[in-house]
Amino acid sequence: MKSRKIYIFDTTLRDGEQSPGASLTPDEKLKIAKQLERLSVDVIEAGFPASSPGEMAAVRMIAREVRKPVICGLARTLEKDIEACRRALEPAAKKRLHLFLATSQIHRQYKLKKGKKEIIRIAVDHIRSAKKDFSQIEFSPEDASRTEPGFLADVTRAAVDAGATSINIPDTVGYTVPREFEDLIRFLIKKNPELGKKVVLSVHCHNDLGLAVANSLAAVLAGANQVECTINGIGERAGNASLEEIVMAIDTRKDFIHCSTGIRLVEITKASRMVSHLTGMVVQPNKAIVGRNAFSHESGIHQDGVLKKRQTYEIMDPKRIGLSGTQLILGKLSGRHAFKERIAKLGYGRLNEEDTVRAFRQFKALADKKKYVFDEDIEAILENEIGRIPEVWKLEHLKVSSETGKKPHAAVSLSFKNKIHAADSGGDGPVDACYKAVEKIVKSGARVTHYGIQSVTGGMDAQGEVTVKLYVSNHEVTGRGTSTDIIEASVKAYLFALNKISARSLFPGEMPSPV
Numbered sequence: 001m002k003s004r005k006i007y008i009f010d011t012t013l014r015d016g017e018q019s020p021g022a023s024l025t026p027d028e029k030l031k032i033a034k035q036l037e038r039l040s041v042d043v044i045e046a047g048f049p050a051s052s053p054g055e056m057a058a059v060r061m062i063a064r065e066v067r068k069p070v071i072c073g074l075a076r077t078l079e080k081d082i083e084a085c086r087r088a089l090e091p092a093a094k095k096r097l098h099l100f101l102a103t104s105q106i107h108r109q110y111k112l113k114k115g116k117k118e119i120i121r122i123a124v125d126h127i128r129s130a131k132k133d134f135s136q137i138e139f140s141p142e143d144a145s146r147t148e149p150g151f152l153a154d155v156t157r158a159a160v161d162a163g164a165t166s167i168n169i170p171d172t173v174g175y176t177v178p179r180e181f182e183d184l185i186r187f188l189i190k191k192n193p194e195l196g197k198k199v200v201l202s203v204h205c206h207n208d209l210g211l212a213v214a215n216s217l218a219a220v221l222a223g224a225n226q227v228e229c230t231i232n233g234i235g236e237r238a239g240n241a242s243l244e245e246i247v248m249a250i251d252t253r254k255d256f257i258h259c260s261t262g263i264r265l266v267e268i269t270k271a272s273r274m275v276s277h278l279t280g281m282v283v284q285p286n287k288a289i290v291g292r293n294a295f296s297h298e299s300g301i302h303q304d305g306v307l308k309k310r311q312t313y314e315i316m317d318p319k320r321i322g323l324s325g326t327q328l329i330l331g332k333l334s335g336r337h338a339f340k341e342r343i344a345k346l347g348y349g350r351l352n353e354e355d356t357v358r359a360f361r362q363f364k365a366l367a368d369k370k371k372y373v374f375d376e377d378i379e380a381i382l383e384n385e386i387g388r389i390p391e392v393w394k395l396e397h398l399k400v401s402s403e404t405g406k407k408p409h410a411a412v413s414l415s416f417k418n419k420i421h422a423a424d425s426g427g428d429g430p431v432d433a434c435y436k437a438v439e440k441i442v443k444s445g446a447r448v449t450h451y452g453i454q455s456v457t458g459g460m461d462a463q464g465e466v467t468v469k470l471y472v473s474n475h476e477v478t479g480r481g482t483s484t485d486i487i488e489a490s491v492k493a494y495l496f497a498l499n500k501i502s503a504r505s506l507f508p509g510e511m512p513s514p515v
C-alpha cells in the first residue's frame, strides 16, 4: 500500500509559547525555529504578530532567516491582525496566513454574540481580502469539535470557496475522543471530498483529557493530511499533541497507518532538549519518546531480554531519534546479566567469578539504599570492596567554623600509615577550607574539576553524597563520600579520590609521604 504524506505543522512557537510561564525572547524563538528547520517540519507557526511589537519582530526575524519550511502567522478575523501578519511575513520565502474564528454554539452565543450566518460572512470576507497577499491561507473554525457537524461542514466549505488552501479542525478544549473525532473527519471529507487532497485537511488537538495524540492519529486514519503539534507537547493548559509522539507513532506503525512524514528523526532529541531548556518546561521522566526513562530499563527481566535482543522490550531504536542508545538503569531490580555487562563496559571484564559474585552482592546492598546506582558507584564497589583501594589516607578529625560575614576555617587531621597529620586553613567556603587543609598535608597538587552533591535517601535525615573529580598527572579520578554531614562527605570524597590516585600509582613512585 502506498504511504500517504502527512504534513507536520509545528506550533511550538505559537501555541507552545502559550504554555503558562513559557515565554521566549525573539532570539530564543529564532534558535528553536532553526532547529525545527533541521528537523524538517513542513510549516512553522512562528507566532501571533498582532499580539505585541516583540512578537512581530520575532516572527519577522524567523521569516527572514528560516528559509526551508513555510512560515506561518496567526490572526483573528480582524484587519489589523491580518496586516500584522502581512508585515511580519513579508521577508518569508514561503508564507501562510492562519485565520481563526470560533464556530461552536457556546462561543457564538457567549464570546462572539453572533449567529451562524454572520460567522460564515466574517470568515469569507476576511479570507477573500487576505487572498490578495497570501497564496496560502489556513482557516480554523475554533472549537470545531464542539461545533454542530452540519454547520462545521458549511463553514469549512464556504472558507474553501473563498480561497482557503488549508482547513484546520481544532479540538480547542481537548474534549473529543478518538472514535468521535475520526467520524467527524470522515463526515467533513464526505461533505467536501477536496479535503485532504487539493485542500489540506489539518487537525489541532489539545491534551485536556490526555488524548491529543490519539485523537490526531484517529484523524489521520480518517484522511487528515496535516497534524499540528508542538515539541514536548507544550501548549495552552495541558498542551498540544506532541510532535515526537505523532511522528514516531506514524513511523513505528507504518504497517497499520500507511503514512509517512518528512521529519528527520535524528534531530528529535536535540529539539526536545532545546525547547525544554529555553522554555524552562521540564520534560517528565516517563514522557514517551523524549522522557529520560523512555529508553531505560530497570527490571532484571527486561534488562536480560534487551541484552539478548533489544526488540524484546523496545519498539523503537533510540539511536534513530538521536540518543546514544538503550540505557540499562542499574537499581535494585537489576539482575546479574546487566551487572556483568556493565562491569565489562567499565573495564573490569576480566574479574574472576568469585569477585564478581561479591561485587554483585555489594551492588544489591547499595541499590537497596540508593535510587540510582551510577557507574562511579560500581567502580567504587569494584575498587574498594574488592580491596583495590587501600585507605592510605583516612579522616580522623574535622572541625569547621563558618559564620555569616566571616571567612570559614577548617582544622583537619588525617592518618597516614598509622601517623596523624594535622593542618588548618581558611577558604572561600567550608568545603574549600577543608580541601585546602587536606592539601597542606597531602600535597598532591590535584585540581578539583567537578564537585556535586545529592541526597542518597529522602527526608530531613537524608545522607548527602558528594562526588568530586580530581585532576592530577593528566588523569581525572572520581571520589565519592557519604555522610549525613555534607562537609564530612566532601572530605571523604576528596580522600577517596586521593586514595585512588595512590592505588593507581598516578604519582611517580609511591604516594608522597607528608613532610
Ligand code: KIV
Pocket: 015, 100, 140, 142, 143, 168, 170, 171, 172, 173, 204, 206
Ligand atoms: O486551539 C485552538 O483552537 C487554536 C486555534 C487558534 C487553531 O489554537
Ligand code: ZN
Pocket: 015, 170, 172, 204, 206, 236
Ligand atoms: Zn490551540
